[in-house]
Amino acid sequence: MSSSSPTPDQATPAPSRQRTESARPVMAGPTAGAPGDRSRCCDRCGQAPADPMQQILMSAVWLVAGPAGPIQACYCRACPPDAAITDLTCLRCGDGPLLAGELAADPHGQLPAPAQEWLLAAGWRLDGPLCPGCQPRQTR
Numbered sequence: 001m002s003s004s005s006p007t008p009d010q011a012t013p014a015p016s017r018q019r020t021e022s023a024r025p026v027m028a029g030p031t032a033g034a035p036g037d038r039s040r041c042c043d044r045c046g047q048a049p050a051d052p053m054q055q056i057l058m059s060a061v062w063l064v065a066g067p068a069g070p071i072q073a074c075y076c077r078a079c080p081p082d083a084a085i086t087d088l089t090c091l092r093c094g095d096g097p098l099l100a101g102e103l104a105a106d107p108h109g110q111l112p113a114p115a116q117e118w119l120l121a122a123g124w125r126l127d128g129p130l131c132p133g134c135q136p137r138q139t140r
């Protein structure tokens with residue numbers, strides 16, 4: 001009765017469909033439950049990035065004035081500081097923090113002393129500027 005089973009050629013379309021379907025859960029997995037992997041939360045509202053766009057936005061490092069000097073922070077789409085902002089970018093890689101409020105540059109492009117001190121301490125060269133990762137190695 002069940003002699004119609006030896007027809008493997010007819011069954012081939014089905015497995016190929018299952019491949020594409022099985023790929024979806026794998027894609028959705030990391031987004032659903034990434035345990036503590038780069039779990040940056042907004043420093044103002046405390047929310048974690050909900051979508052890839054938010055993750056990109058929140059990967060930006062802000063430098064804001066704290067009680068004991070500049071501190072690093074990250075903000076979600078809704079919470080960026082409503083203040084003057086200087087987007088400091090490395091000449092080579094284009095990376096760099098956003099200097100907000102008291103740490104933003106003046107109209108002449110001059111960074112305030114606290115911002116300069118923090119950047120120098122972090123390894124920046126301000127005559128460029130060059131981030132710590134892009135500086136030429138000191139050969140002396």
Ligand SMILES: [Zn+2]
Pocket residue numbers: 042043044045046047075076077078079
């Ligand atoms: Zn927020």
Ligand SMILES: [Zn+2]
Pocket residue numbers: 090091092093094095130131132133134
């Ligand atoms: Zn750089």
